[in-house]
Amino acid sequence: MLTNLRVLLIISGGIAAYKSLELIRGLRTGGAHVRPILTKGGAQFVTPLSVASLAHEKVHSDLFSLTDESEIGHIRLARETDLVVVAPATADILAKMANGIADDLATTVLLATDRPILAAPAMNSRMWEDASTQRNLAQLHADGVMTVGPAHGELAEGEVGIGRMAEPAEILAVIENALSGPLSGVRALVTSGPTHEPIDPVRYIANRSSGKQGHAIAGACARLGAAVTLVSGPSAEADPPGVATVHVETARDMLEACLDALPADVAICAAAVSDWRPAEAREKKIKKDKSGASSTPADLKLVENPDILATLSARENDRPRLVIGFAAETDDVVAYAQSKLATKGCDWILANDVSPETGTFGGDHNKVHLISAAAAGESGVEEWPYASKLDVAARLAERIAHALGESP
Numbered sequence: 001m002l003t004n005l006r007v008l009l010i011i012s013g014g015i016a017a018y019k020s021l022e023l024i025r026g027l028r029t030g031g032a033h034v035r036p037i038l039t040k041g042g043a044q045f046v047t048p049l050s051v052a053s054l055a056h057e058k059v060h061s062d063l064f065s066l067t068d069e070s071e072i073g074h075i076r077l078a079r080e081t082d083l084v085v086v087a088p089a090t091a092d093i094l095a096k097m098a099n100g101i102a103d104d105l106a107t108t109v110l111l112a113t114d115r116p117i118l119a120a121p122a123m124n125s126r127m128w129e130d131a132s133t134q135r136n137l138a139q140l141h142a143d144g145v146m147t148v149g150p151a152h153g154e155l156a157e158g159e160v161g162i163g164r165m166a167e168p169a170e171i172l173a174v175i176e177n178a179l180s181g182p183l184s185g186v187r188a189l190v191t192s193g194p195t196h197e198p199i200d201p202v203r204y205i206a207n208r209s210s211g212k213q214g215h216a217i218a219g220a221c222a223r224l225g226a227a228v229t230l231v232s233g234p235s236a237e238a239d240p241p242g243v244a245t246v247h248v249e250t251a252r253d254m255l256e257a258c259l260d261a262l263p264a265d266v267a268i269c270a271a272a273v274s275d276w277r278p279a280e281a282r283e284k285k286i287k288k289d290k291s292g293a294s295s296t297p298a299d300l301k302l303v304e305n306p307d308i309l310a311t312l313s314a315r316e317n318d319r320p321r322l323v324i325g326f327a328a329e330t331d332d333v334v335a336y337a338q339s340k341l342a343t344k345g346c347d348w349i350l351a352n353d354v355s356p357e358t359g360t361f362g363g364d365h366n367k368v369h370l371i372s373a374a375a376a377g378e379s380g381v382e383e384w385p386y387a388s389k390l391d392v393a394a395r396l397a398e399r400i401a402h403a404l405g406e407s408p
């Protein structure tokens with residue numbers, strides 16, 4: 001799969017740099033050519049000699065090296081590659097990438113390249129969770145930079161948390177998919193989970209959605225090579241690997257995050273968005289009145305939330321080519337879904353039967369009908385077998401790849 005792939009591997013300064021040696025070995029075993037750049041920080045953790053010996057290539061590290069520039073200038077270094085991989089990617093290099101700072105060979109090449117970039121972040125969990133790193137990451141995803149990891153586990157300092165660089169095998173799998181999966185080059189936007197609509201600082205309106213189906217779809221699209229942004233309401237599901245996940249609470253936040261994620265080729269709205277929210281979220285906790293009776297719910301006024309699926313379907317200049325919604329029905333599944341297709345203006349509806357006996361809400365399985373606008377001679381209704389949410393996701397991702405492959 002990796003045969004003759006040219007990879008420019010940037011090793012920046014983190015303890016995980018030792019794993020990059022294994023990554024080089026894996027890339028070469030798969031048939032790729034690896035051209036390494038070692039940053040000053042990277043060279044504190046692995047030696048140029050070990051990198052060069054494994055890569056069978058000269059290690060580049062100095063922007064102002066006369067010999068290097070006369071042999072192969074940094075612009076050629078940036079262009080003569082199929083993919084740039086930054087592993088490990090420190091918080092510092094991510095910040096520079098997000099802001100277009102070019103103050104050494106690695107960051108200059110990253111700014112100059114027009115090739116896909118995959119970063120494997122590795123850092124202490126506090127640094128990863130810091131608002132600035134998350135802001136930089138969101139910017140990088142918006143710029144089309146792919147990321148893999150970090151994973152949860154033991155960190156260099158003896159702490160346990162999120163921040164470990166993804167294992168070389170996972171990075172290799174992401175590289176293979178990104179370049180050759182049926183959804184490679186496709187940008188997918190997925191919504192998932194419920195939304196929480198605050199009543200006051202401690203109470204909210206929500207629903208029973210677990211986020212399992214939406215998260216599975218985001219993961220399945222990523223596995224086929226799509227660059228996926230998952231906008232998720234509060235959910236116990238882990239962020240799927242290789243997916244840029246944005247966490248939101250309310251329907252209005254979800255809409256904003258979705259619009260920020262545009263342009264996208266496909267949008268899949270699997271979230272169970274609350275149709276209503278309290279007209280006013282009280283700043284202070286609502287108290288029972290003096291007689292002990294609650295002042296709510298009689299005066300809990302609700303207003304309608306924006307419809308994210310309908311909004312995305314109606315976008316004029318940046319409507320995704322394929323917009324897919326879900327319909328949760330307990331009866332007349334197909335008929336209701338067909339009318340929802342029309343009112344929402346989307347292209348497909350996945351109608352799921354949520355009658356209690358199916359155990360769909362919170363469960364691991366789903367019974368689905370795929371409803372599309374009927375083409376001549378077709379009913380536009382496909383009944384899918386009762387299957388796990390993971391299987392439904394995989395099947396949907398394949399169908400999306402097929403549909404996008406057919407339409408220009």
Ligand code: CTP
Binds near residue numbers: 191274306326329
């Ligand atoms: N949806 C959305 N934004 C909303 C409400 C719904 O994006 N504010 C999306 C959901 O993600 C889903 C589809 O619209 O893809 C479901 O539509 P909805 O009208 O909420 O249908 P049901 O939940 O099935 O409810 P009902 O039958 O009451 O209309």
